[in-house]
Amino acid sequence: xxxxxxxxxxxxxxxxxxxxxxxxxxxxxxxxxxxxxxxxxxxxxxxxxxxxxxxxxxxxxxxxxxxxxxxxxxxxxxxxxxxxxxxxxxxxxxxxxxxxxxxxxxxxxxxxxxxxxxxxxxxxxxxxxxxxxxxxxxxxxxxxxxxxxxxxxxxxxxxxxxxxxxxxxxxxxxxxxxxxxxxxxxxxxxxxxxxxxxxxxxxxxxxxxxxxxxxxxxxxxxxxxxxxxxxxxxxxxxxxxxxxxxxxxxxxxxxxxxxxxxxxxxxxxxxxxxxxxxxxxxxxxxxxxxxxxxxxxxxxxxxxxxxxxxxxxxxxxxxxxxxxxxxxxxxxxxxxxxxxxxxxxxxxxxxxxxxxxxxxxxxxxxxxxxxxxxxxxxxxxxxxxxxxxxxxxxxxxxxxxxxxxxxxxxxxxxxxxxxxxxxxxxxxxxxxxxxxxxxxxxxxxxxxxxxxxxxxxxxxxxxxxxxxxxxxxxxxxxxxxxxxxxxxxxxxxxxxxxxxxxxxxxxxxxxxxxxxxxxxxxxxxxxxxxxxxxxxxxxxxxxxxxxxxxxxxxxxxxxxxxxxxxxxxxxxxxxxxxxxxxxxxxxxxxxxxxxxxxxxxxxxxxxxxxxxxxxxxxxxxxxxxxx
Numbered sequence: 001x002x003x004x005x006x007x008x009x010x011x012x013x014x015x016x017x018x019x020x021x022x023x024x025x026x027x028x029x030x031x032x033x034x035x036x037x038x039x040x041x042x043x044x045x046x047x048x049x050x051x052x053x054x055x056x057x058x059x060x061x062x063x064x065x066x067x068x069x070x071x072x073x074x075x076x077x078x079x080x081x082x083x084x085x086x087x088x089x090x091x092x093x094x095x096x097x098x099x100x101x102x103x104x105x106x107x108x109x110x111x112x113x114x115x116x117x118x119x120x121x122x123x124x125x126x127x128x129x130x131x132x133x134x135x136x137x138x139x140x141x142x143x144x145x146x147x148x149x150x151x152x153x154x155x156x157x158x159x160x161x162x163x164x165x166x167x168x169x170x171x172x173x174x175x176x177x178x179x180x181x182x183x184x185x186x187x188x189x190x191x192x193x194x195x196x197x198x199x200x201x202x203x204x205x206x207x208x209x210x211x212x213x214x215x216x217x218x219x220x221x222x223x224x225x226x227x228x229x230x231x232x233x234x235x236x237x238x239x240x241x242x243x244x245x246x247x248x249x250x251x252x253x254x255x256x257x258x259x260x261x262x263x264x265x266x267x268x269x270x271x272x273x274x275x276x277x278x279x280x281x282x283x284x285x286x287x288x289x290x291x292x293x294x295x296x297x298x299x300x301x302x303x304x305x306x307x308x309x310x311x312x313x314x315x316x317x318x319x320x321x322x323x324x325x326x327x328x329x330x331x332x333x334x335x336x337x338x339x340x341x342x343x344x345x346x347x348x349x350x351x352x353x354x355x356x357x358x359x360x361x362x363x364x365x366x367x368x369x370x371x372x373x374x375x376x377x378x379x380x381x382x383x384x385x386x387x388x389x390x391x392x393x394x395x396x397x398x399x400x401x402x403x404x405x406x407x408x409x410x411x412x413x414x415x416x417x418x419x420x421x422x423x424x425x426x427x428x429x430x431x432x433x434x435x436x437x438x439x440x441x442x443x444x445x446x447x448x449x450x451x452x453x454x455x456x457x458x459x460x461x462x463x464x465x466x467x468x469x470x471x472x473x474x475x476x477x478x479x480x481x482x483x484x485x486x487x488x489x490x491x492x493x494x495x496x497x498x499x500x501x502x503x504x505x506x507x508x509x510x511x512x513x514x515x516x517x518x519x520x521x522x523x524x525x526x527x528x529x530x531x532x533x534x535x536x537x538x539x540x541x542x543x544x545x546x547x548x549x550x551x552x553x554x555x556x557x558x559x560x561x562x563x564x565x566x567x568x569x570x571x572x573x574x575x576x577x578x579x580x581x582x583x584x585x586x587x588x589x590x591x592x593x594x595x596x597x598x599x600x601x602x603x604x605x606x607x608x609x610x611x612x613x614x615x616x617x618x619x620x621x622x623x624x625x626x627x
Contacts, residue, residue, distance in 0.1 A: 150214040154185060157199075157219050158227030160262070163237055164217070165189055171209050178209045185220055193222035203228070236264070236284065243280045246273030251458030260330060271312055274299075282317060294319040300327045303336050332388045340392035348399040351385050355407055370540045370548065373411045374427075381407065386435060390443035393436030394474040400432045413549030415558045419524055421515045422556055428536045431511055437478060438504045445500060448493065482506040523565050525557030531603050539607035550614065551607045554582070559616070573624050591619055 149170045156162040165188050169175045175184070178198065185195035198206040199219040203226040206212060219226065240247065240256035246268030247256040256277070258265040266281065268274035285292060299314045299321050314321040326335045326342050333343040358380055366372035385400050405420035408427050424431065447460055466472045476486045482503055492499055519529050539551045557563040561570040561580035572580040574591040586595045586602065595602070595612065602609035 148214065150212065152212050152214070153217045154189070154198075154220045155217065156189060156191070157221035157223070157225075159260075163235075175209065178207065181209060182220075189220060191220070191222045195220045195222070197221045197224060199226045236281075239280065239284050240266075240277060243277070245276035245280060247277075250455060251461050253455060253458045255455060263330065265329060274314075278314075278316065292316055294321060297321055298327050299323045300325070300334070301336065302338055332391070340388075340395075340397075343388055344392060344397045344399050347385050347387065348403055351381050351400070351403045354381050354384060355403070359410070367545050368543045370411065374429075377404070377407050382432070382435070385432060386439065389436040389439040391440075391471070393433075393438075393440030394471065394478045396431070396433040397436070400436075404429070404432055412552040412556070413545075414552055414556045417564070418556050418558060419518075419522060421518045422522075422525060422528055425515050425519065425528075425532060426537065426552065426556060427540075430508060434504065434507055434511065437507055438500065440475075440478075441500045441503055445493070445498070478507075479503075481510060524563045525560070527599065528555070528557060530600055531555060531605070533605050537605035539605060542607065547607065547610055550617065551610060554609075554613050555603050559613075573620055585616060591623065592616065 149168065151166065151168050153164045153166050155164050165185065167175075167181070167184070169181075175181045182195040182198070189195055197220070198212075199221065200206065201217055201219065203219075205224075205226075206218065212218065221227075236259070237257055241254075246266070247254045248267045248269055255267055257267065266274070266277055268277055294316050297316065299312075301310075301312070301323065303309070312323060314323060326333055328334075328346075333346045335342040355377075358376060362373050362376050366376065381403070385403065401420070405423055406416075408423045408429065409416060409418060412423065412426065414423065444460070447456055463472050479486050479489055483506060484503070489499055516529065516532070519532075520526065522528075537555075540548060542548050553559050560582060561567070561573065564570060570579050572578055572584060572589055574585075575589050577590075578584050578588060582599045582602065585592055586597065586599070588594075592615070597609070597612075602612060
């Protein structure tokens with residue numbers, strides 16, 4: 001038998017082949033001796049005085065001499081060969097059938113290695129000697145298969161709709177380690193903390209690059225927990241692509257479906273294409289033995305203009321699919337006109353529910369701490385209202401601004417008819433539009449700088465063609481409000497200038513100017529302009545909520561009937577003679593002692609007029625039952 005190895009170094013001949021040749025020669029010599037001298041009944045009575053048969057080792061290319069394959073590609077040195085020759089001569093075999101070989105030393109006991117190397121066919125074969133050197137483990141760098149180019153497919157952990165990311169690479173050249181592969185995967189897969197772990201489809205974690213097999217599929221995760229990926233869903237986009245029915249062209253891309261977890265959206269430009277896609281999908285689901293929940297499935301047709309709605313009939317197999325005017329996908333509510341109105345309305349509803357649920361907790365736990373009440377709003381309410389701001393954030397949404405204004409009025413304890421711009425100025429709060437605009441800008445810059453999202457990139461290119469329409473019109477209005485033109489922003493970005501922080505600060509400055517202009521022109525508490533502070537008023541740091549409410553009421557104009565211009569009766573509730581203003585109560589009201597302090601001093605931010613304010617409330621309650 002002839003075997004070969006593809007190691008770069010030479011291979012030494014086996015000692016086993018040489019021993020076998022010795023025994024064959026010895027047996028032939030014995031037969032010749034028995035024929036000439038006669039056979040002896042007792043092998044032990046014969047004494048063989050002939051010299052030992054010389055060895056005739058055959059070269060490595062001899063068919064009768066198998067080659068020993070060194071696992072580490074190394075061969076035995078000449079010193080080892082000479083030493084082995086001496087050992088063989090000092091260790092002759094046991095006499096066999098007539099004592100043809102003179103025994104000079106006792107035989108060694110068989111070792112497991114010797115037993116394994118003994119032929120099962122020939123019982124005459126003597127036990128093989130153990131090798132003088134232990135073979136080392138094969139190095140991966142001497143394994144030619146390690147350097148072979150590989151094609152590997154990666155899926156997201158637990159995402160059955162992810163189509164997979166294909167990588168073609170040569171270990172040691174294109175990618176040198178598993179860590180470098182994970183870095184490349186992080187750029188192509190949207191994972192919460194990047195690509196950090198690689199698993200087989202069965203959940204076995206892979207630690208080295210050479211563990212990845214050519215043509216195999218693996219799961220990539222940000223966490224150590226493995227989630228099985230059902231293999232029968234990820235190819236649905238490929239099925240639609242082969243059918244070529246329906247789909248929507250976005251720039252240079254054509255999209256047939258959008259999928260996330262167990263939610264699937266099918267897209268088409270017209271009725272015919274959609275019905276063809278549904279037919280193809282029915283065949284696909286039957287082939288995969290899957291079912292579709294028709295009750296949860298909805299159909300929505302986007303319309304640009306007005307006019308009568310065309311009534312279409314949509315069916316899945318024999319069941320009717322409902323056509324709706326609004327649909328929620330991944331928490332975002334879409335309508336037929338493709339505006340943000342339906343989504344904002346949903347956010348307002350959610351925010352009001354949360355405020356109602358946490359208001360009592362805030363009163364009990366943080367009633368004495370104004371700042372903590374505001375933190376509760378930011379973490380529990382505002383975070384919900386910001387969902388989808390990357391889409392609708394270019395425009396100020398009055399409904400969401402009203403939710404924040406209502407919450408601040410409750411915390412301050414002022415009347416509900418108090419203008420929102422006064423409340424926002426008193427609490428030094430930014431409008432929702434500031435944070436929403438910031439998110440919209442950052443989302444756009446992230447798309448431009450990092451090139452994230454193939455479909456999103458094409459959508460951005462399409463939107464740029466719609467100058468003066470839809471969302472792009474709102475975007476242009478946002479830039480113009482902050483003193484920039486859209487084209488100017490593009491030039492600055494191309495020059496490497498980050499515009500997010502600058503635009504946000506400008507929007508904040510514009511907001512302050514708008515508030516103070518409205519305060520100055522307001523018929524309600526127009527004199528509030530004289531007591532405006534640049535920082536949060538100091539009285540809001542008081543522990544007593546009752547005192548905070550009293551001071552806020554006087555500063556925001558709730559205690560002056562003159563500010564309620566919609567009412568006919570605006571005279572003083574204590575004396576009933578003149579219009580009720582702060583100046584009248586300080587200097588003219590006969591029911592109160594005349595004071596020398598001015599309006600600004602009494603309504604100072606530090607709350608120095610709290611004792612006078614309490615006296616006014618007490619006296620008013622005594623006279624007319626109001627407090």
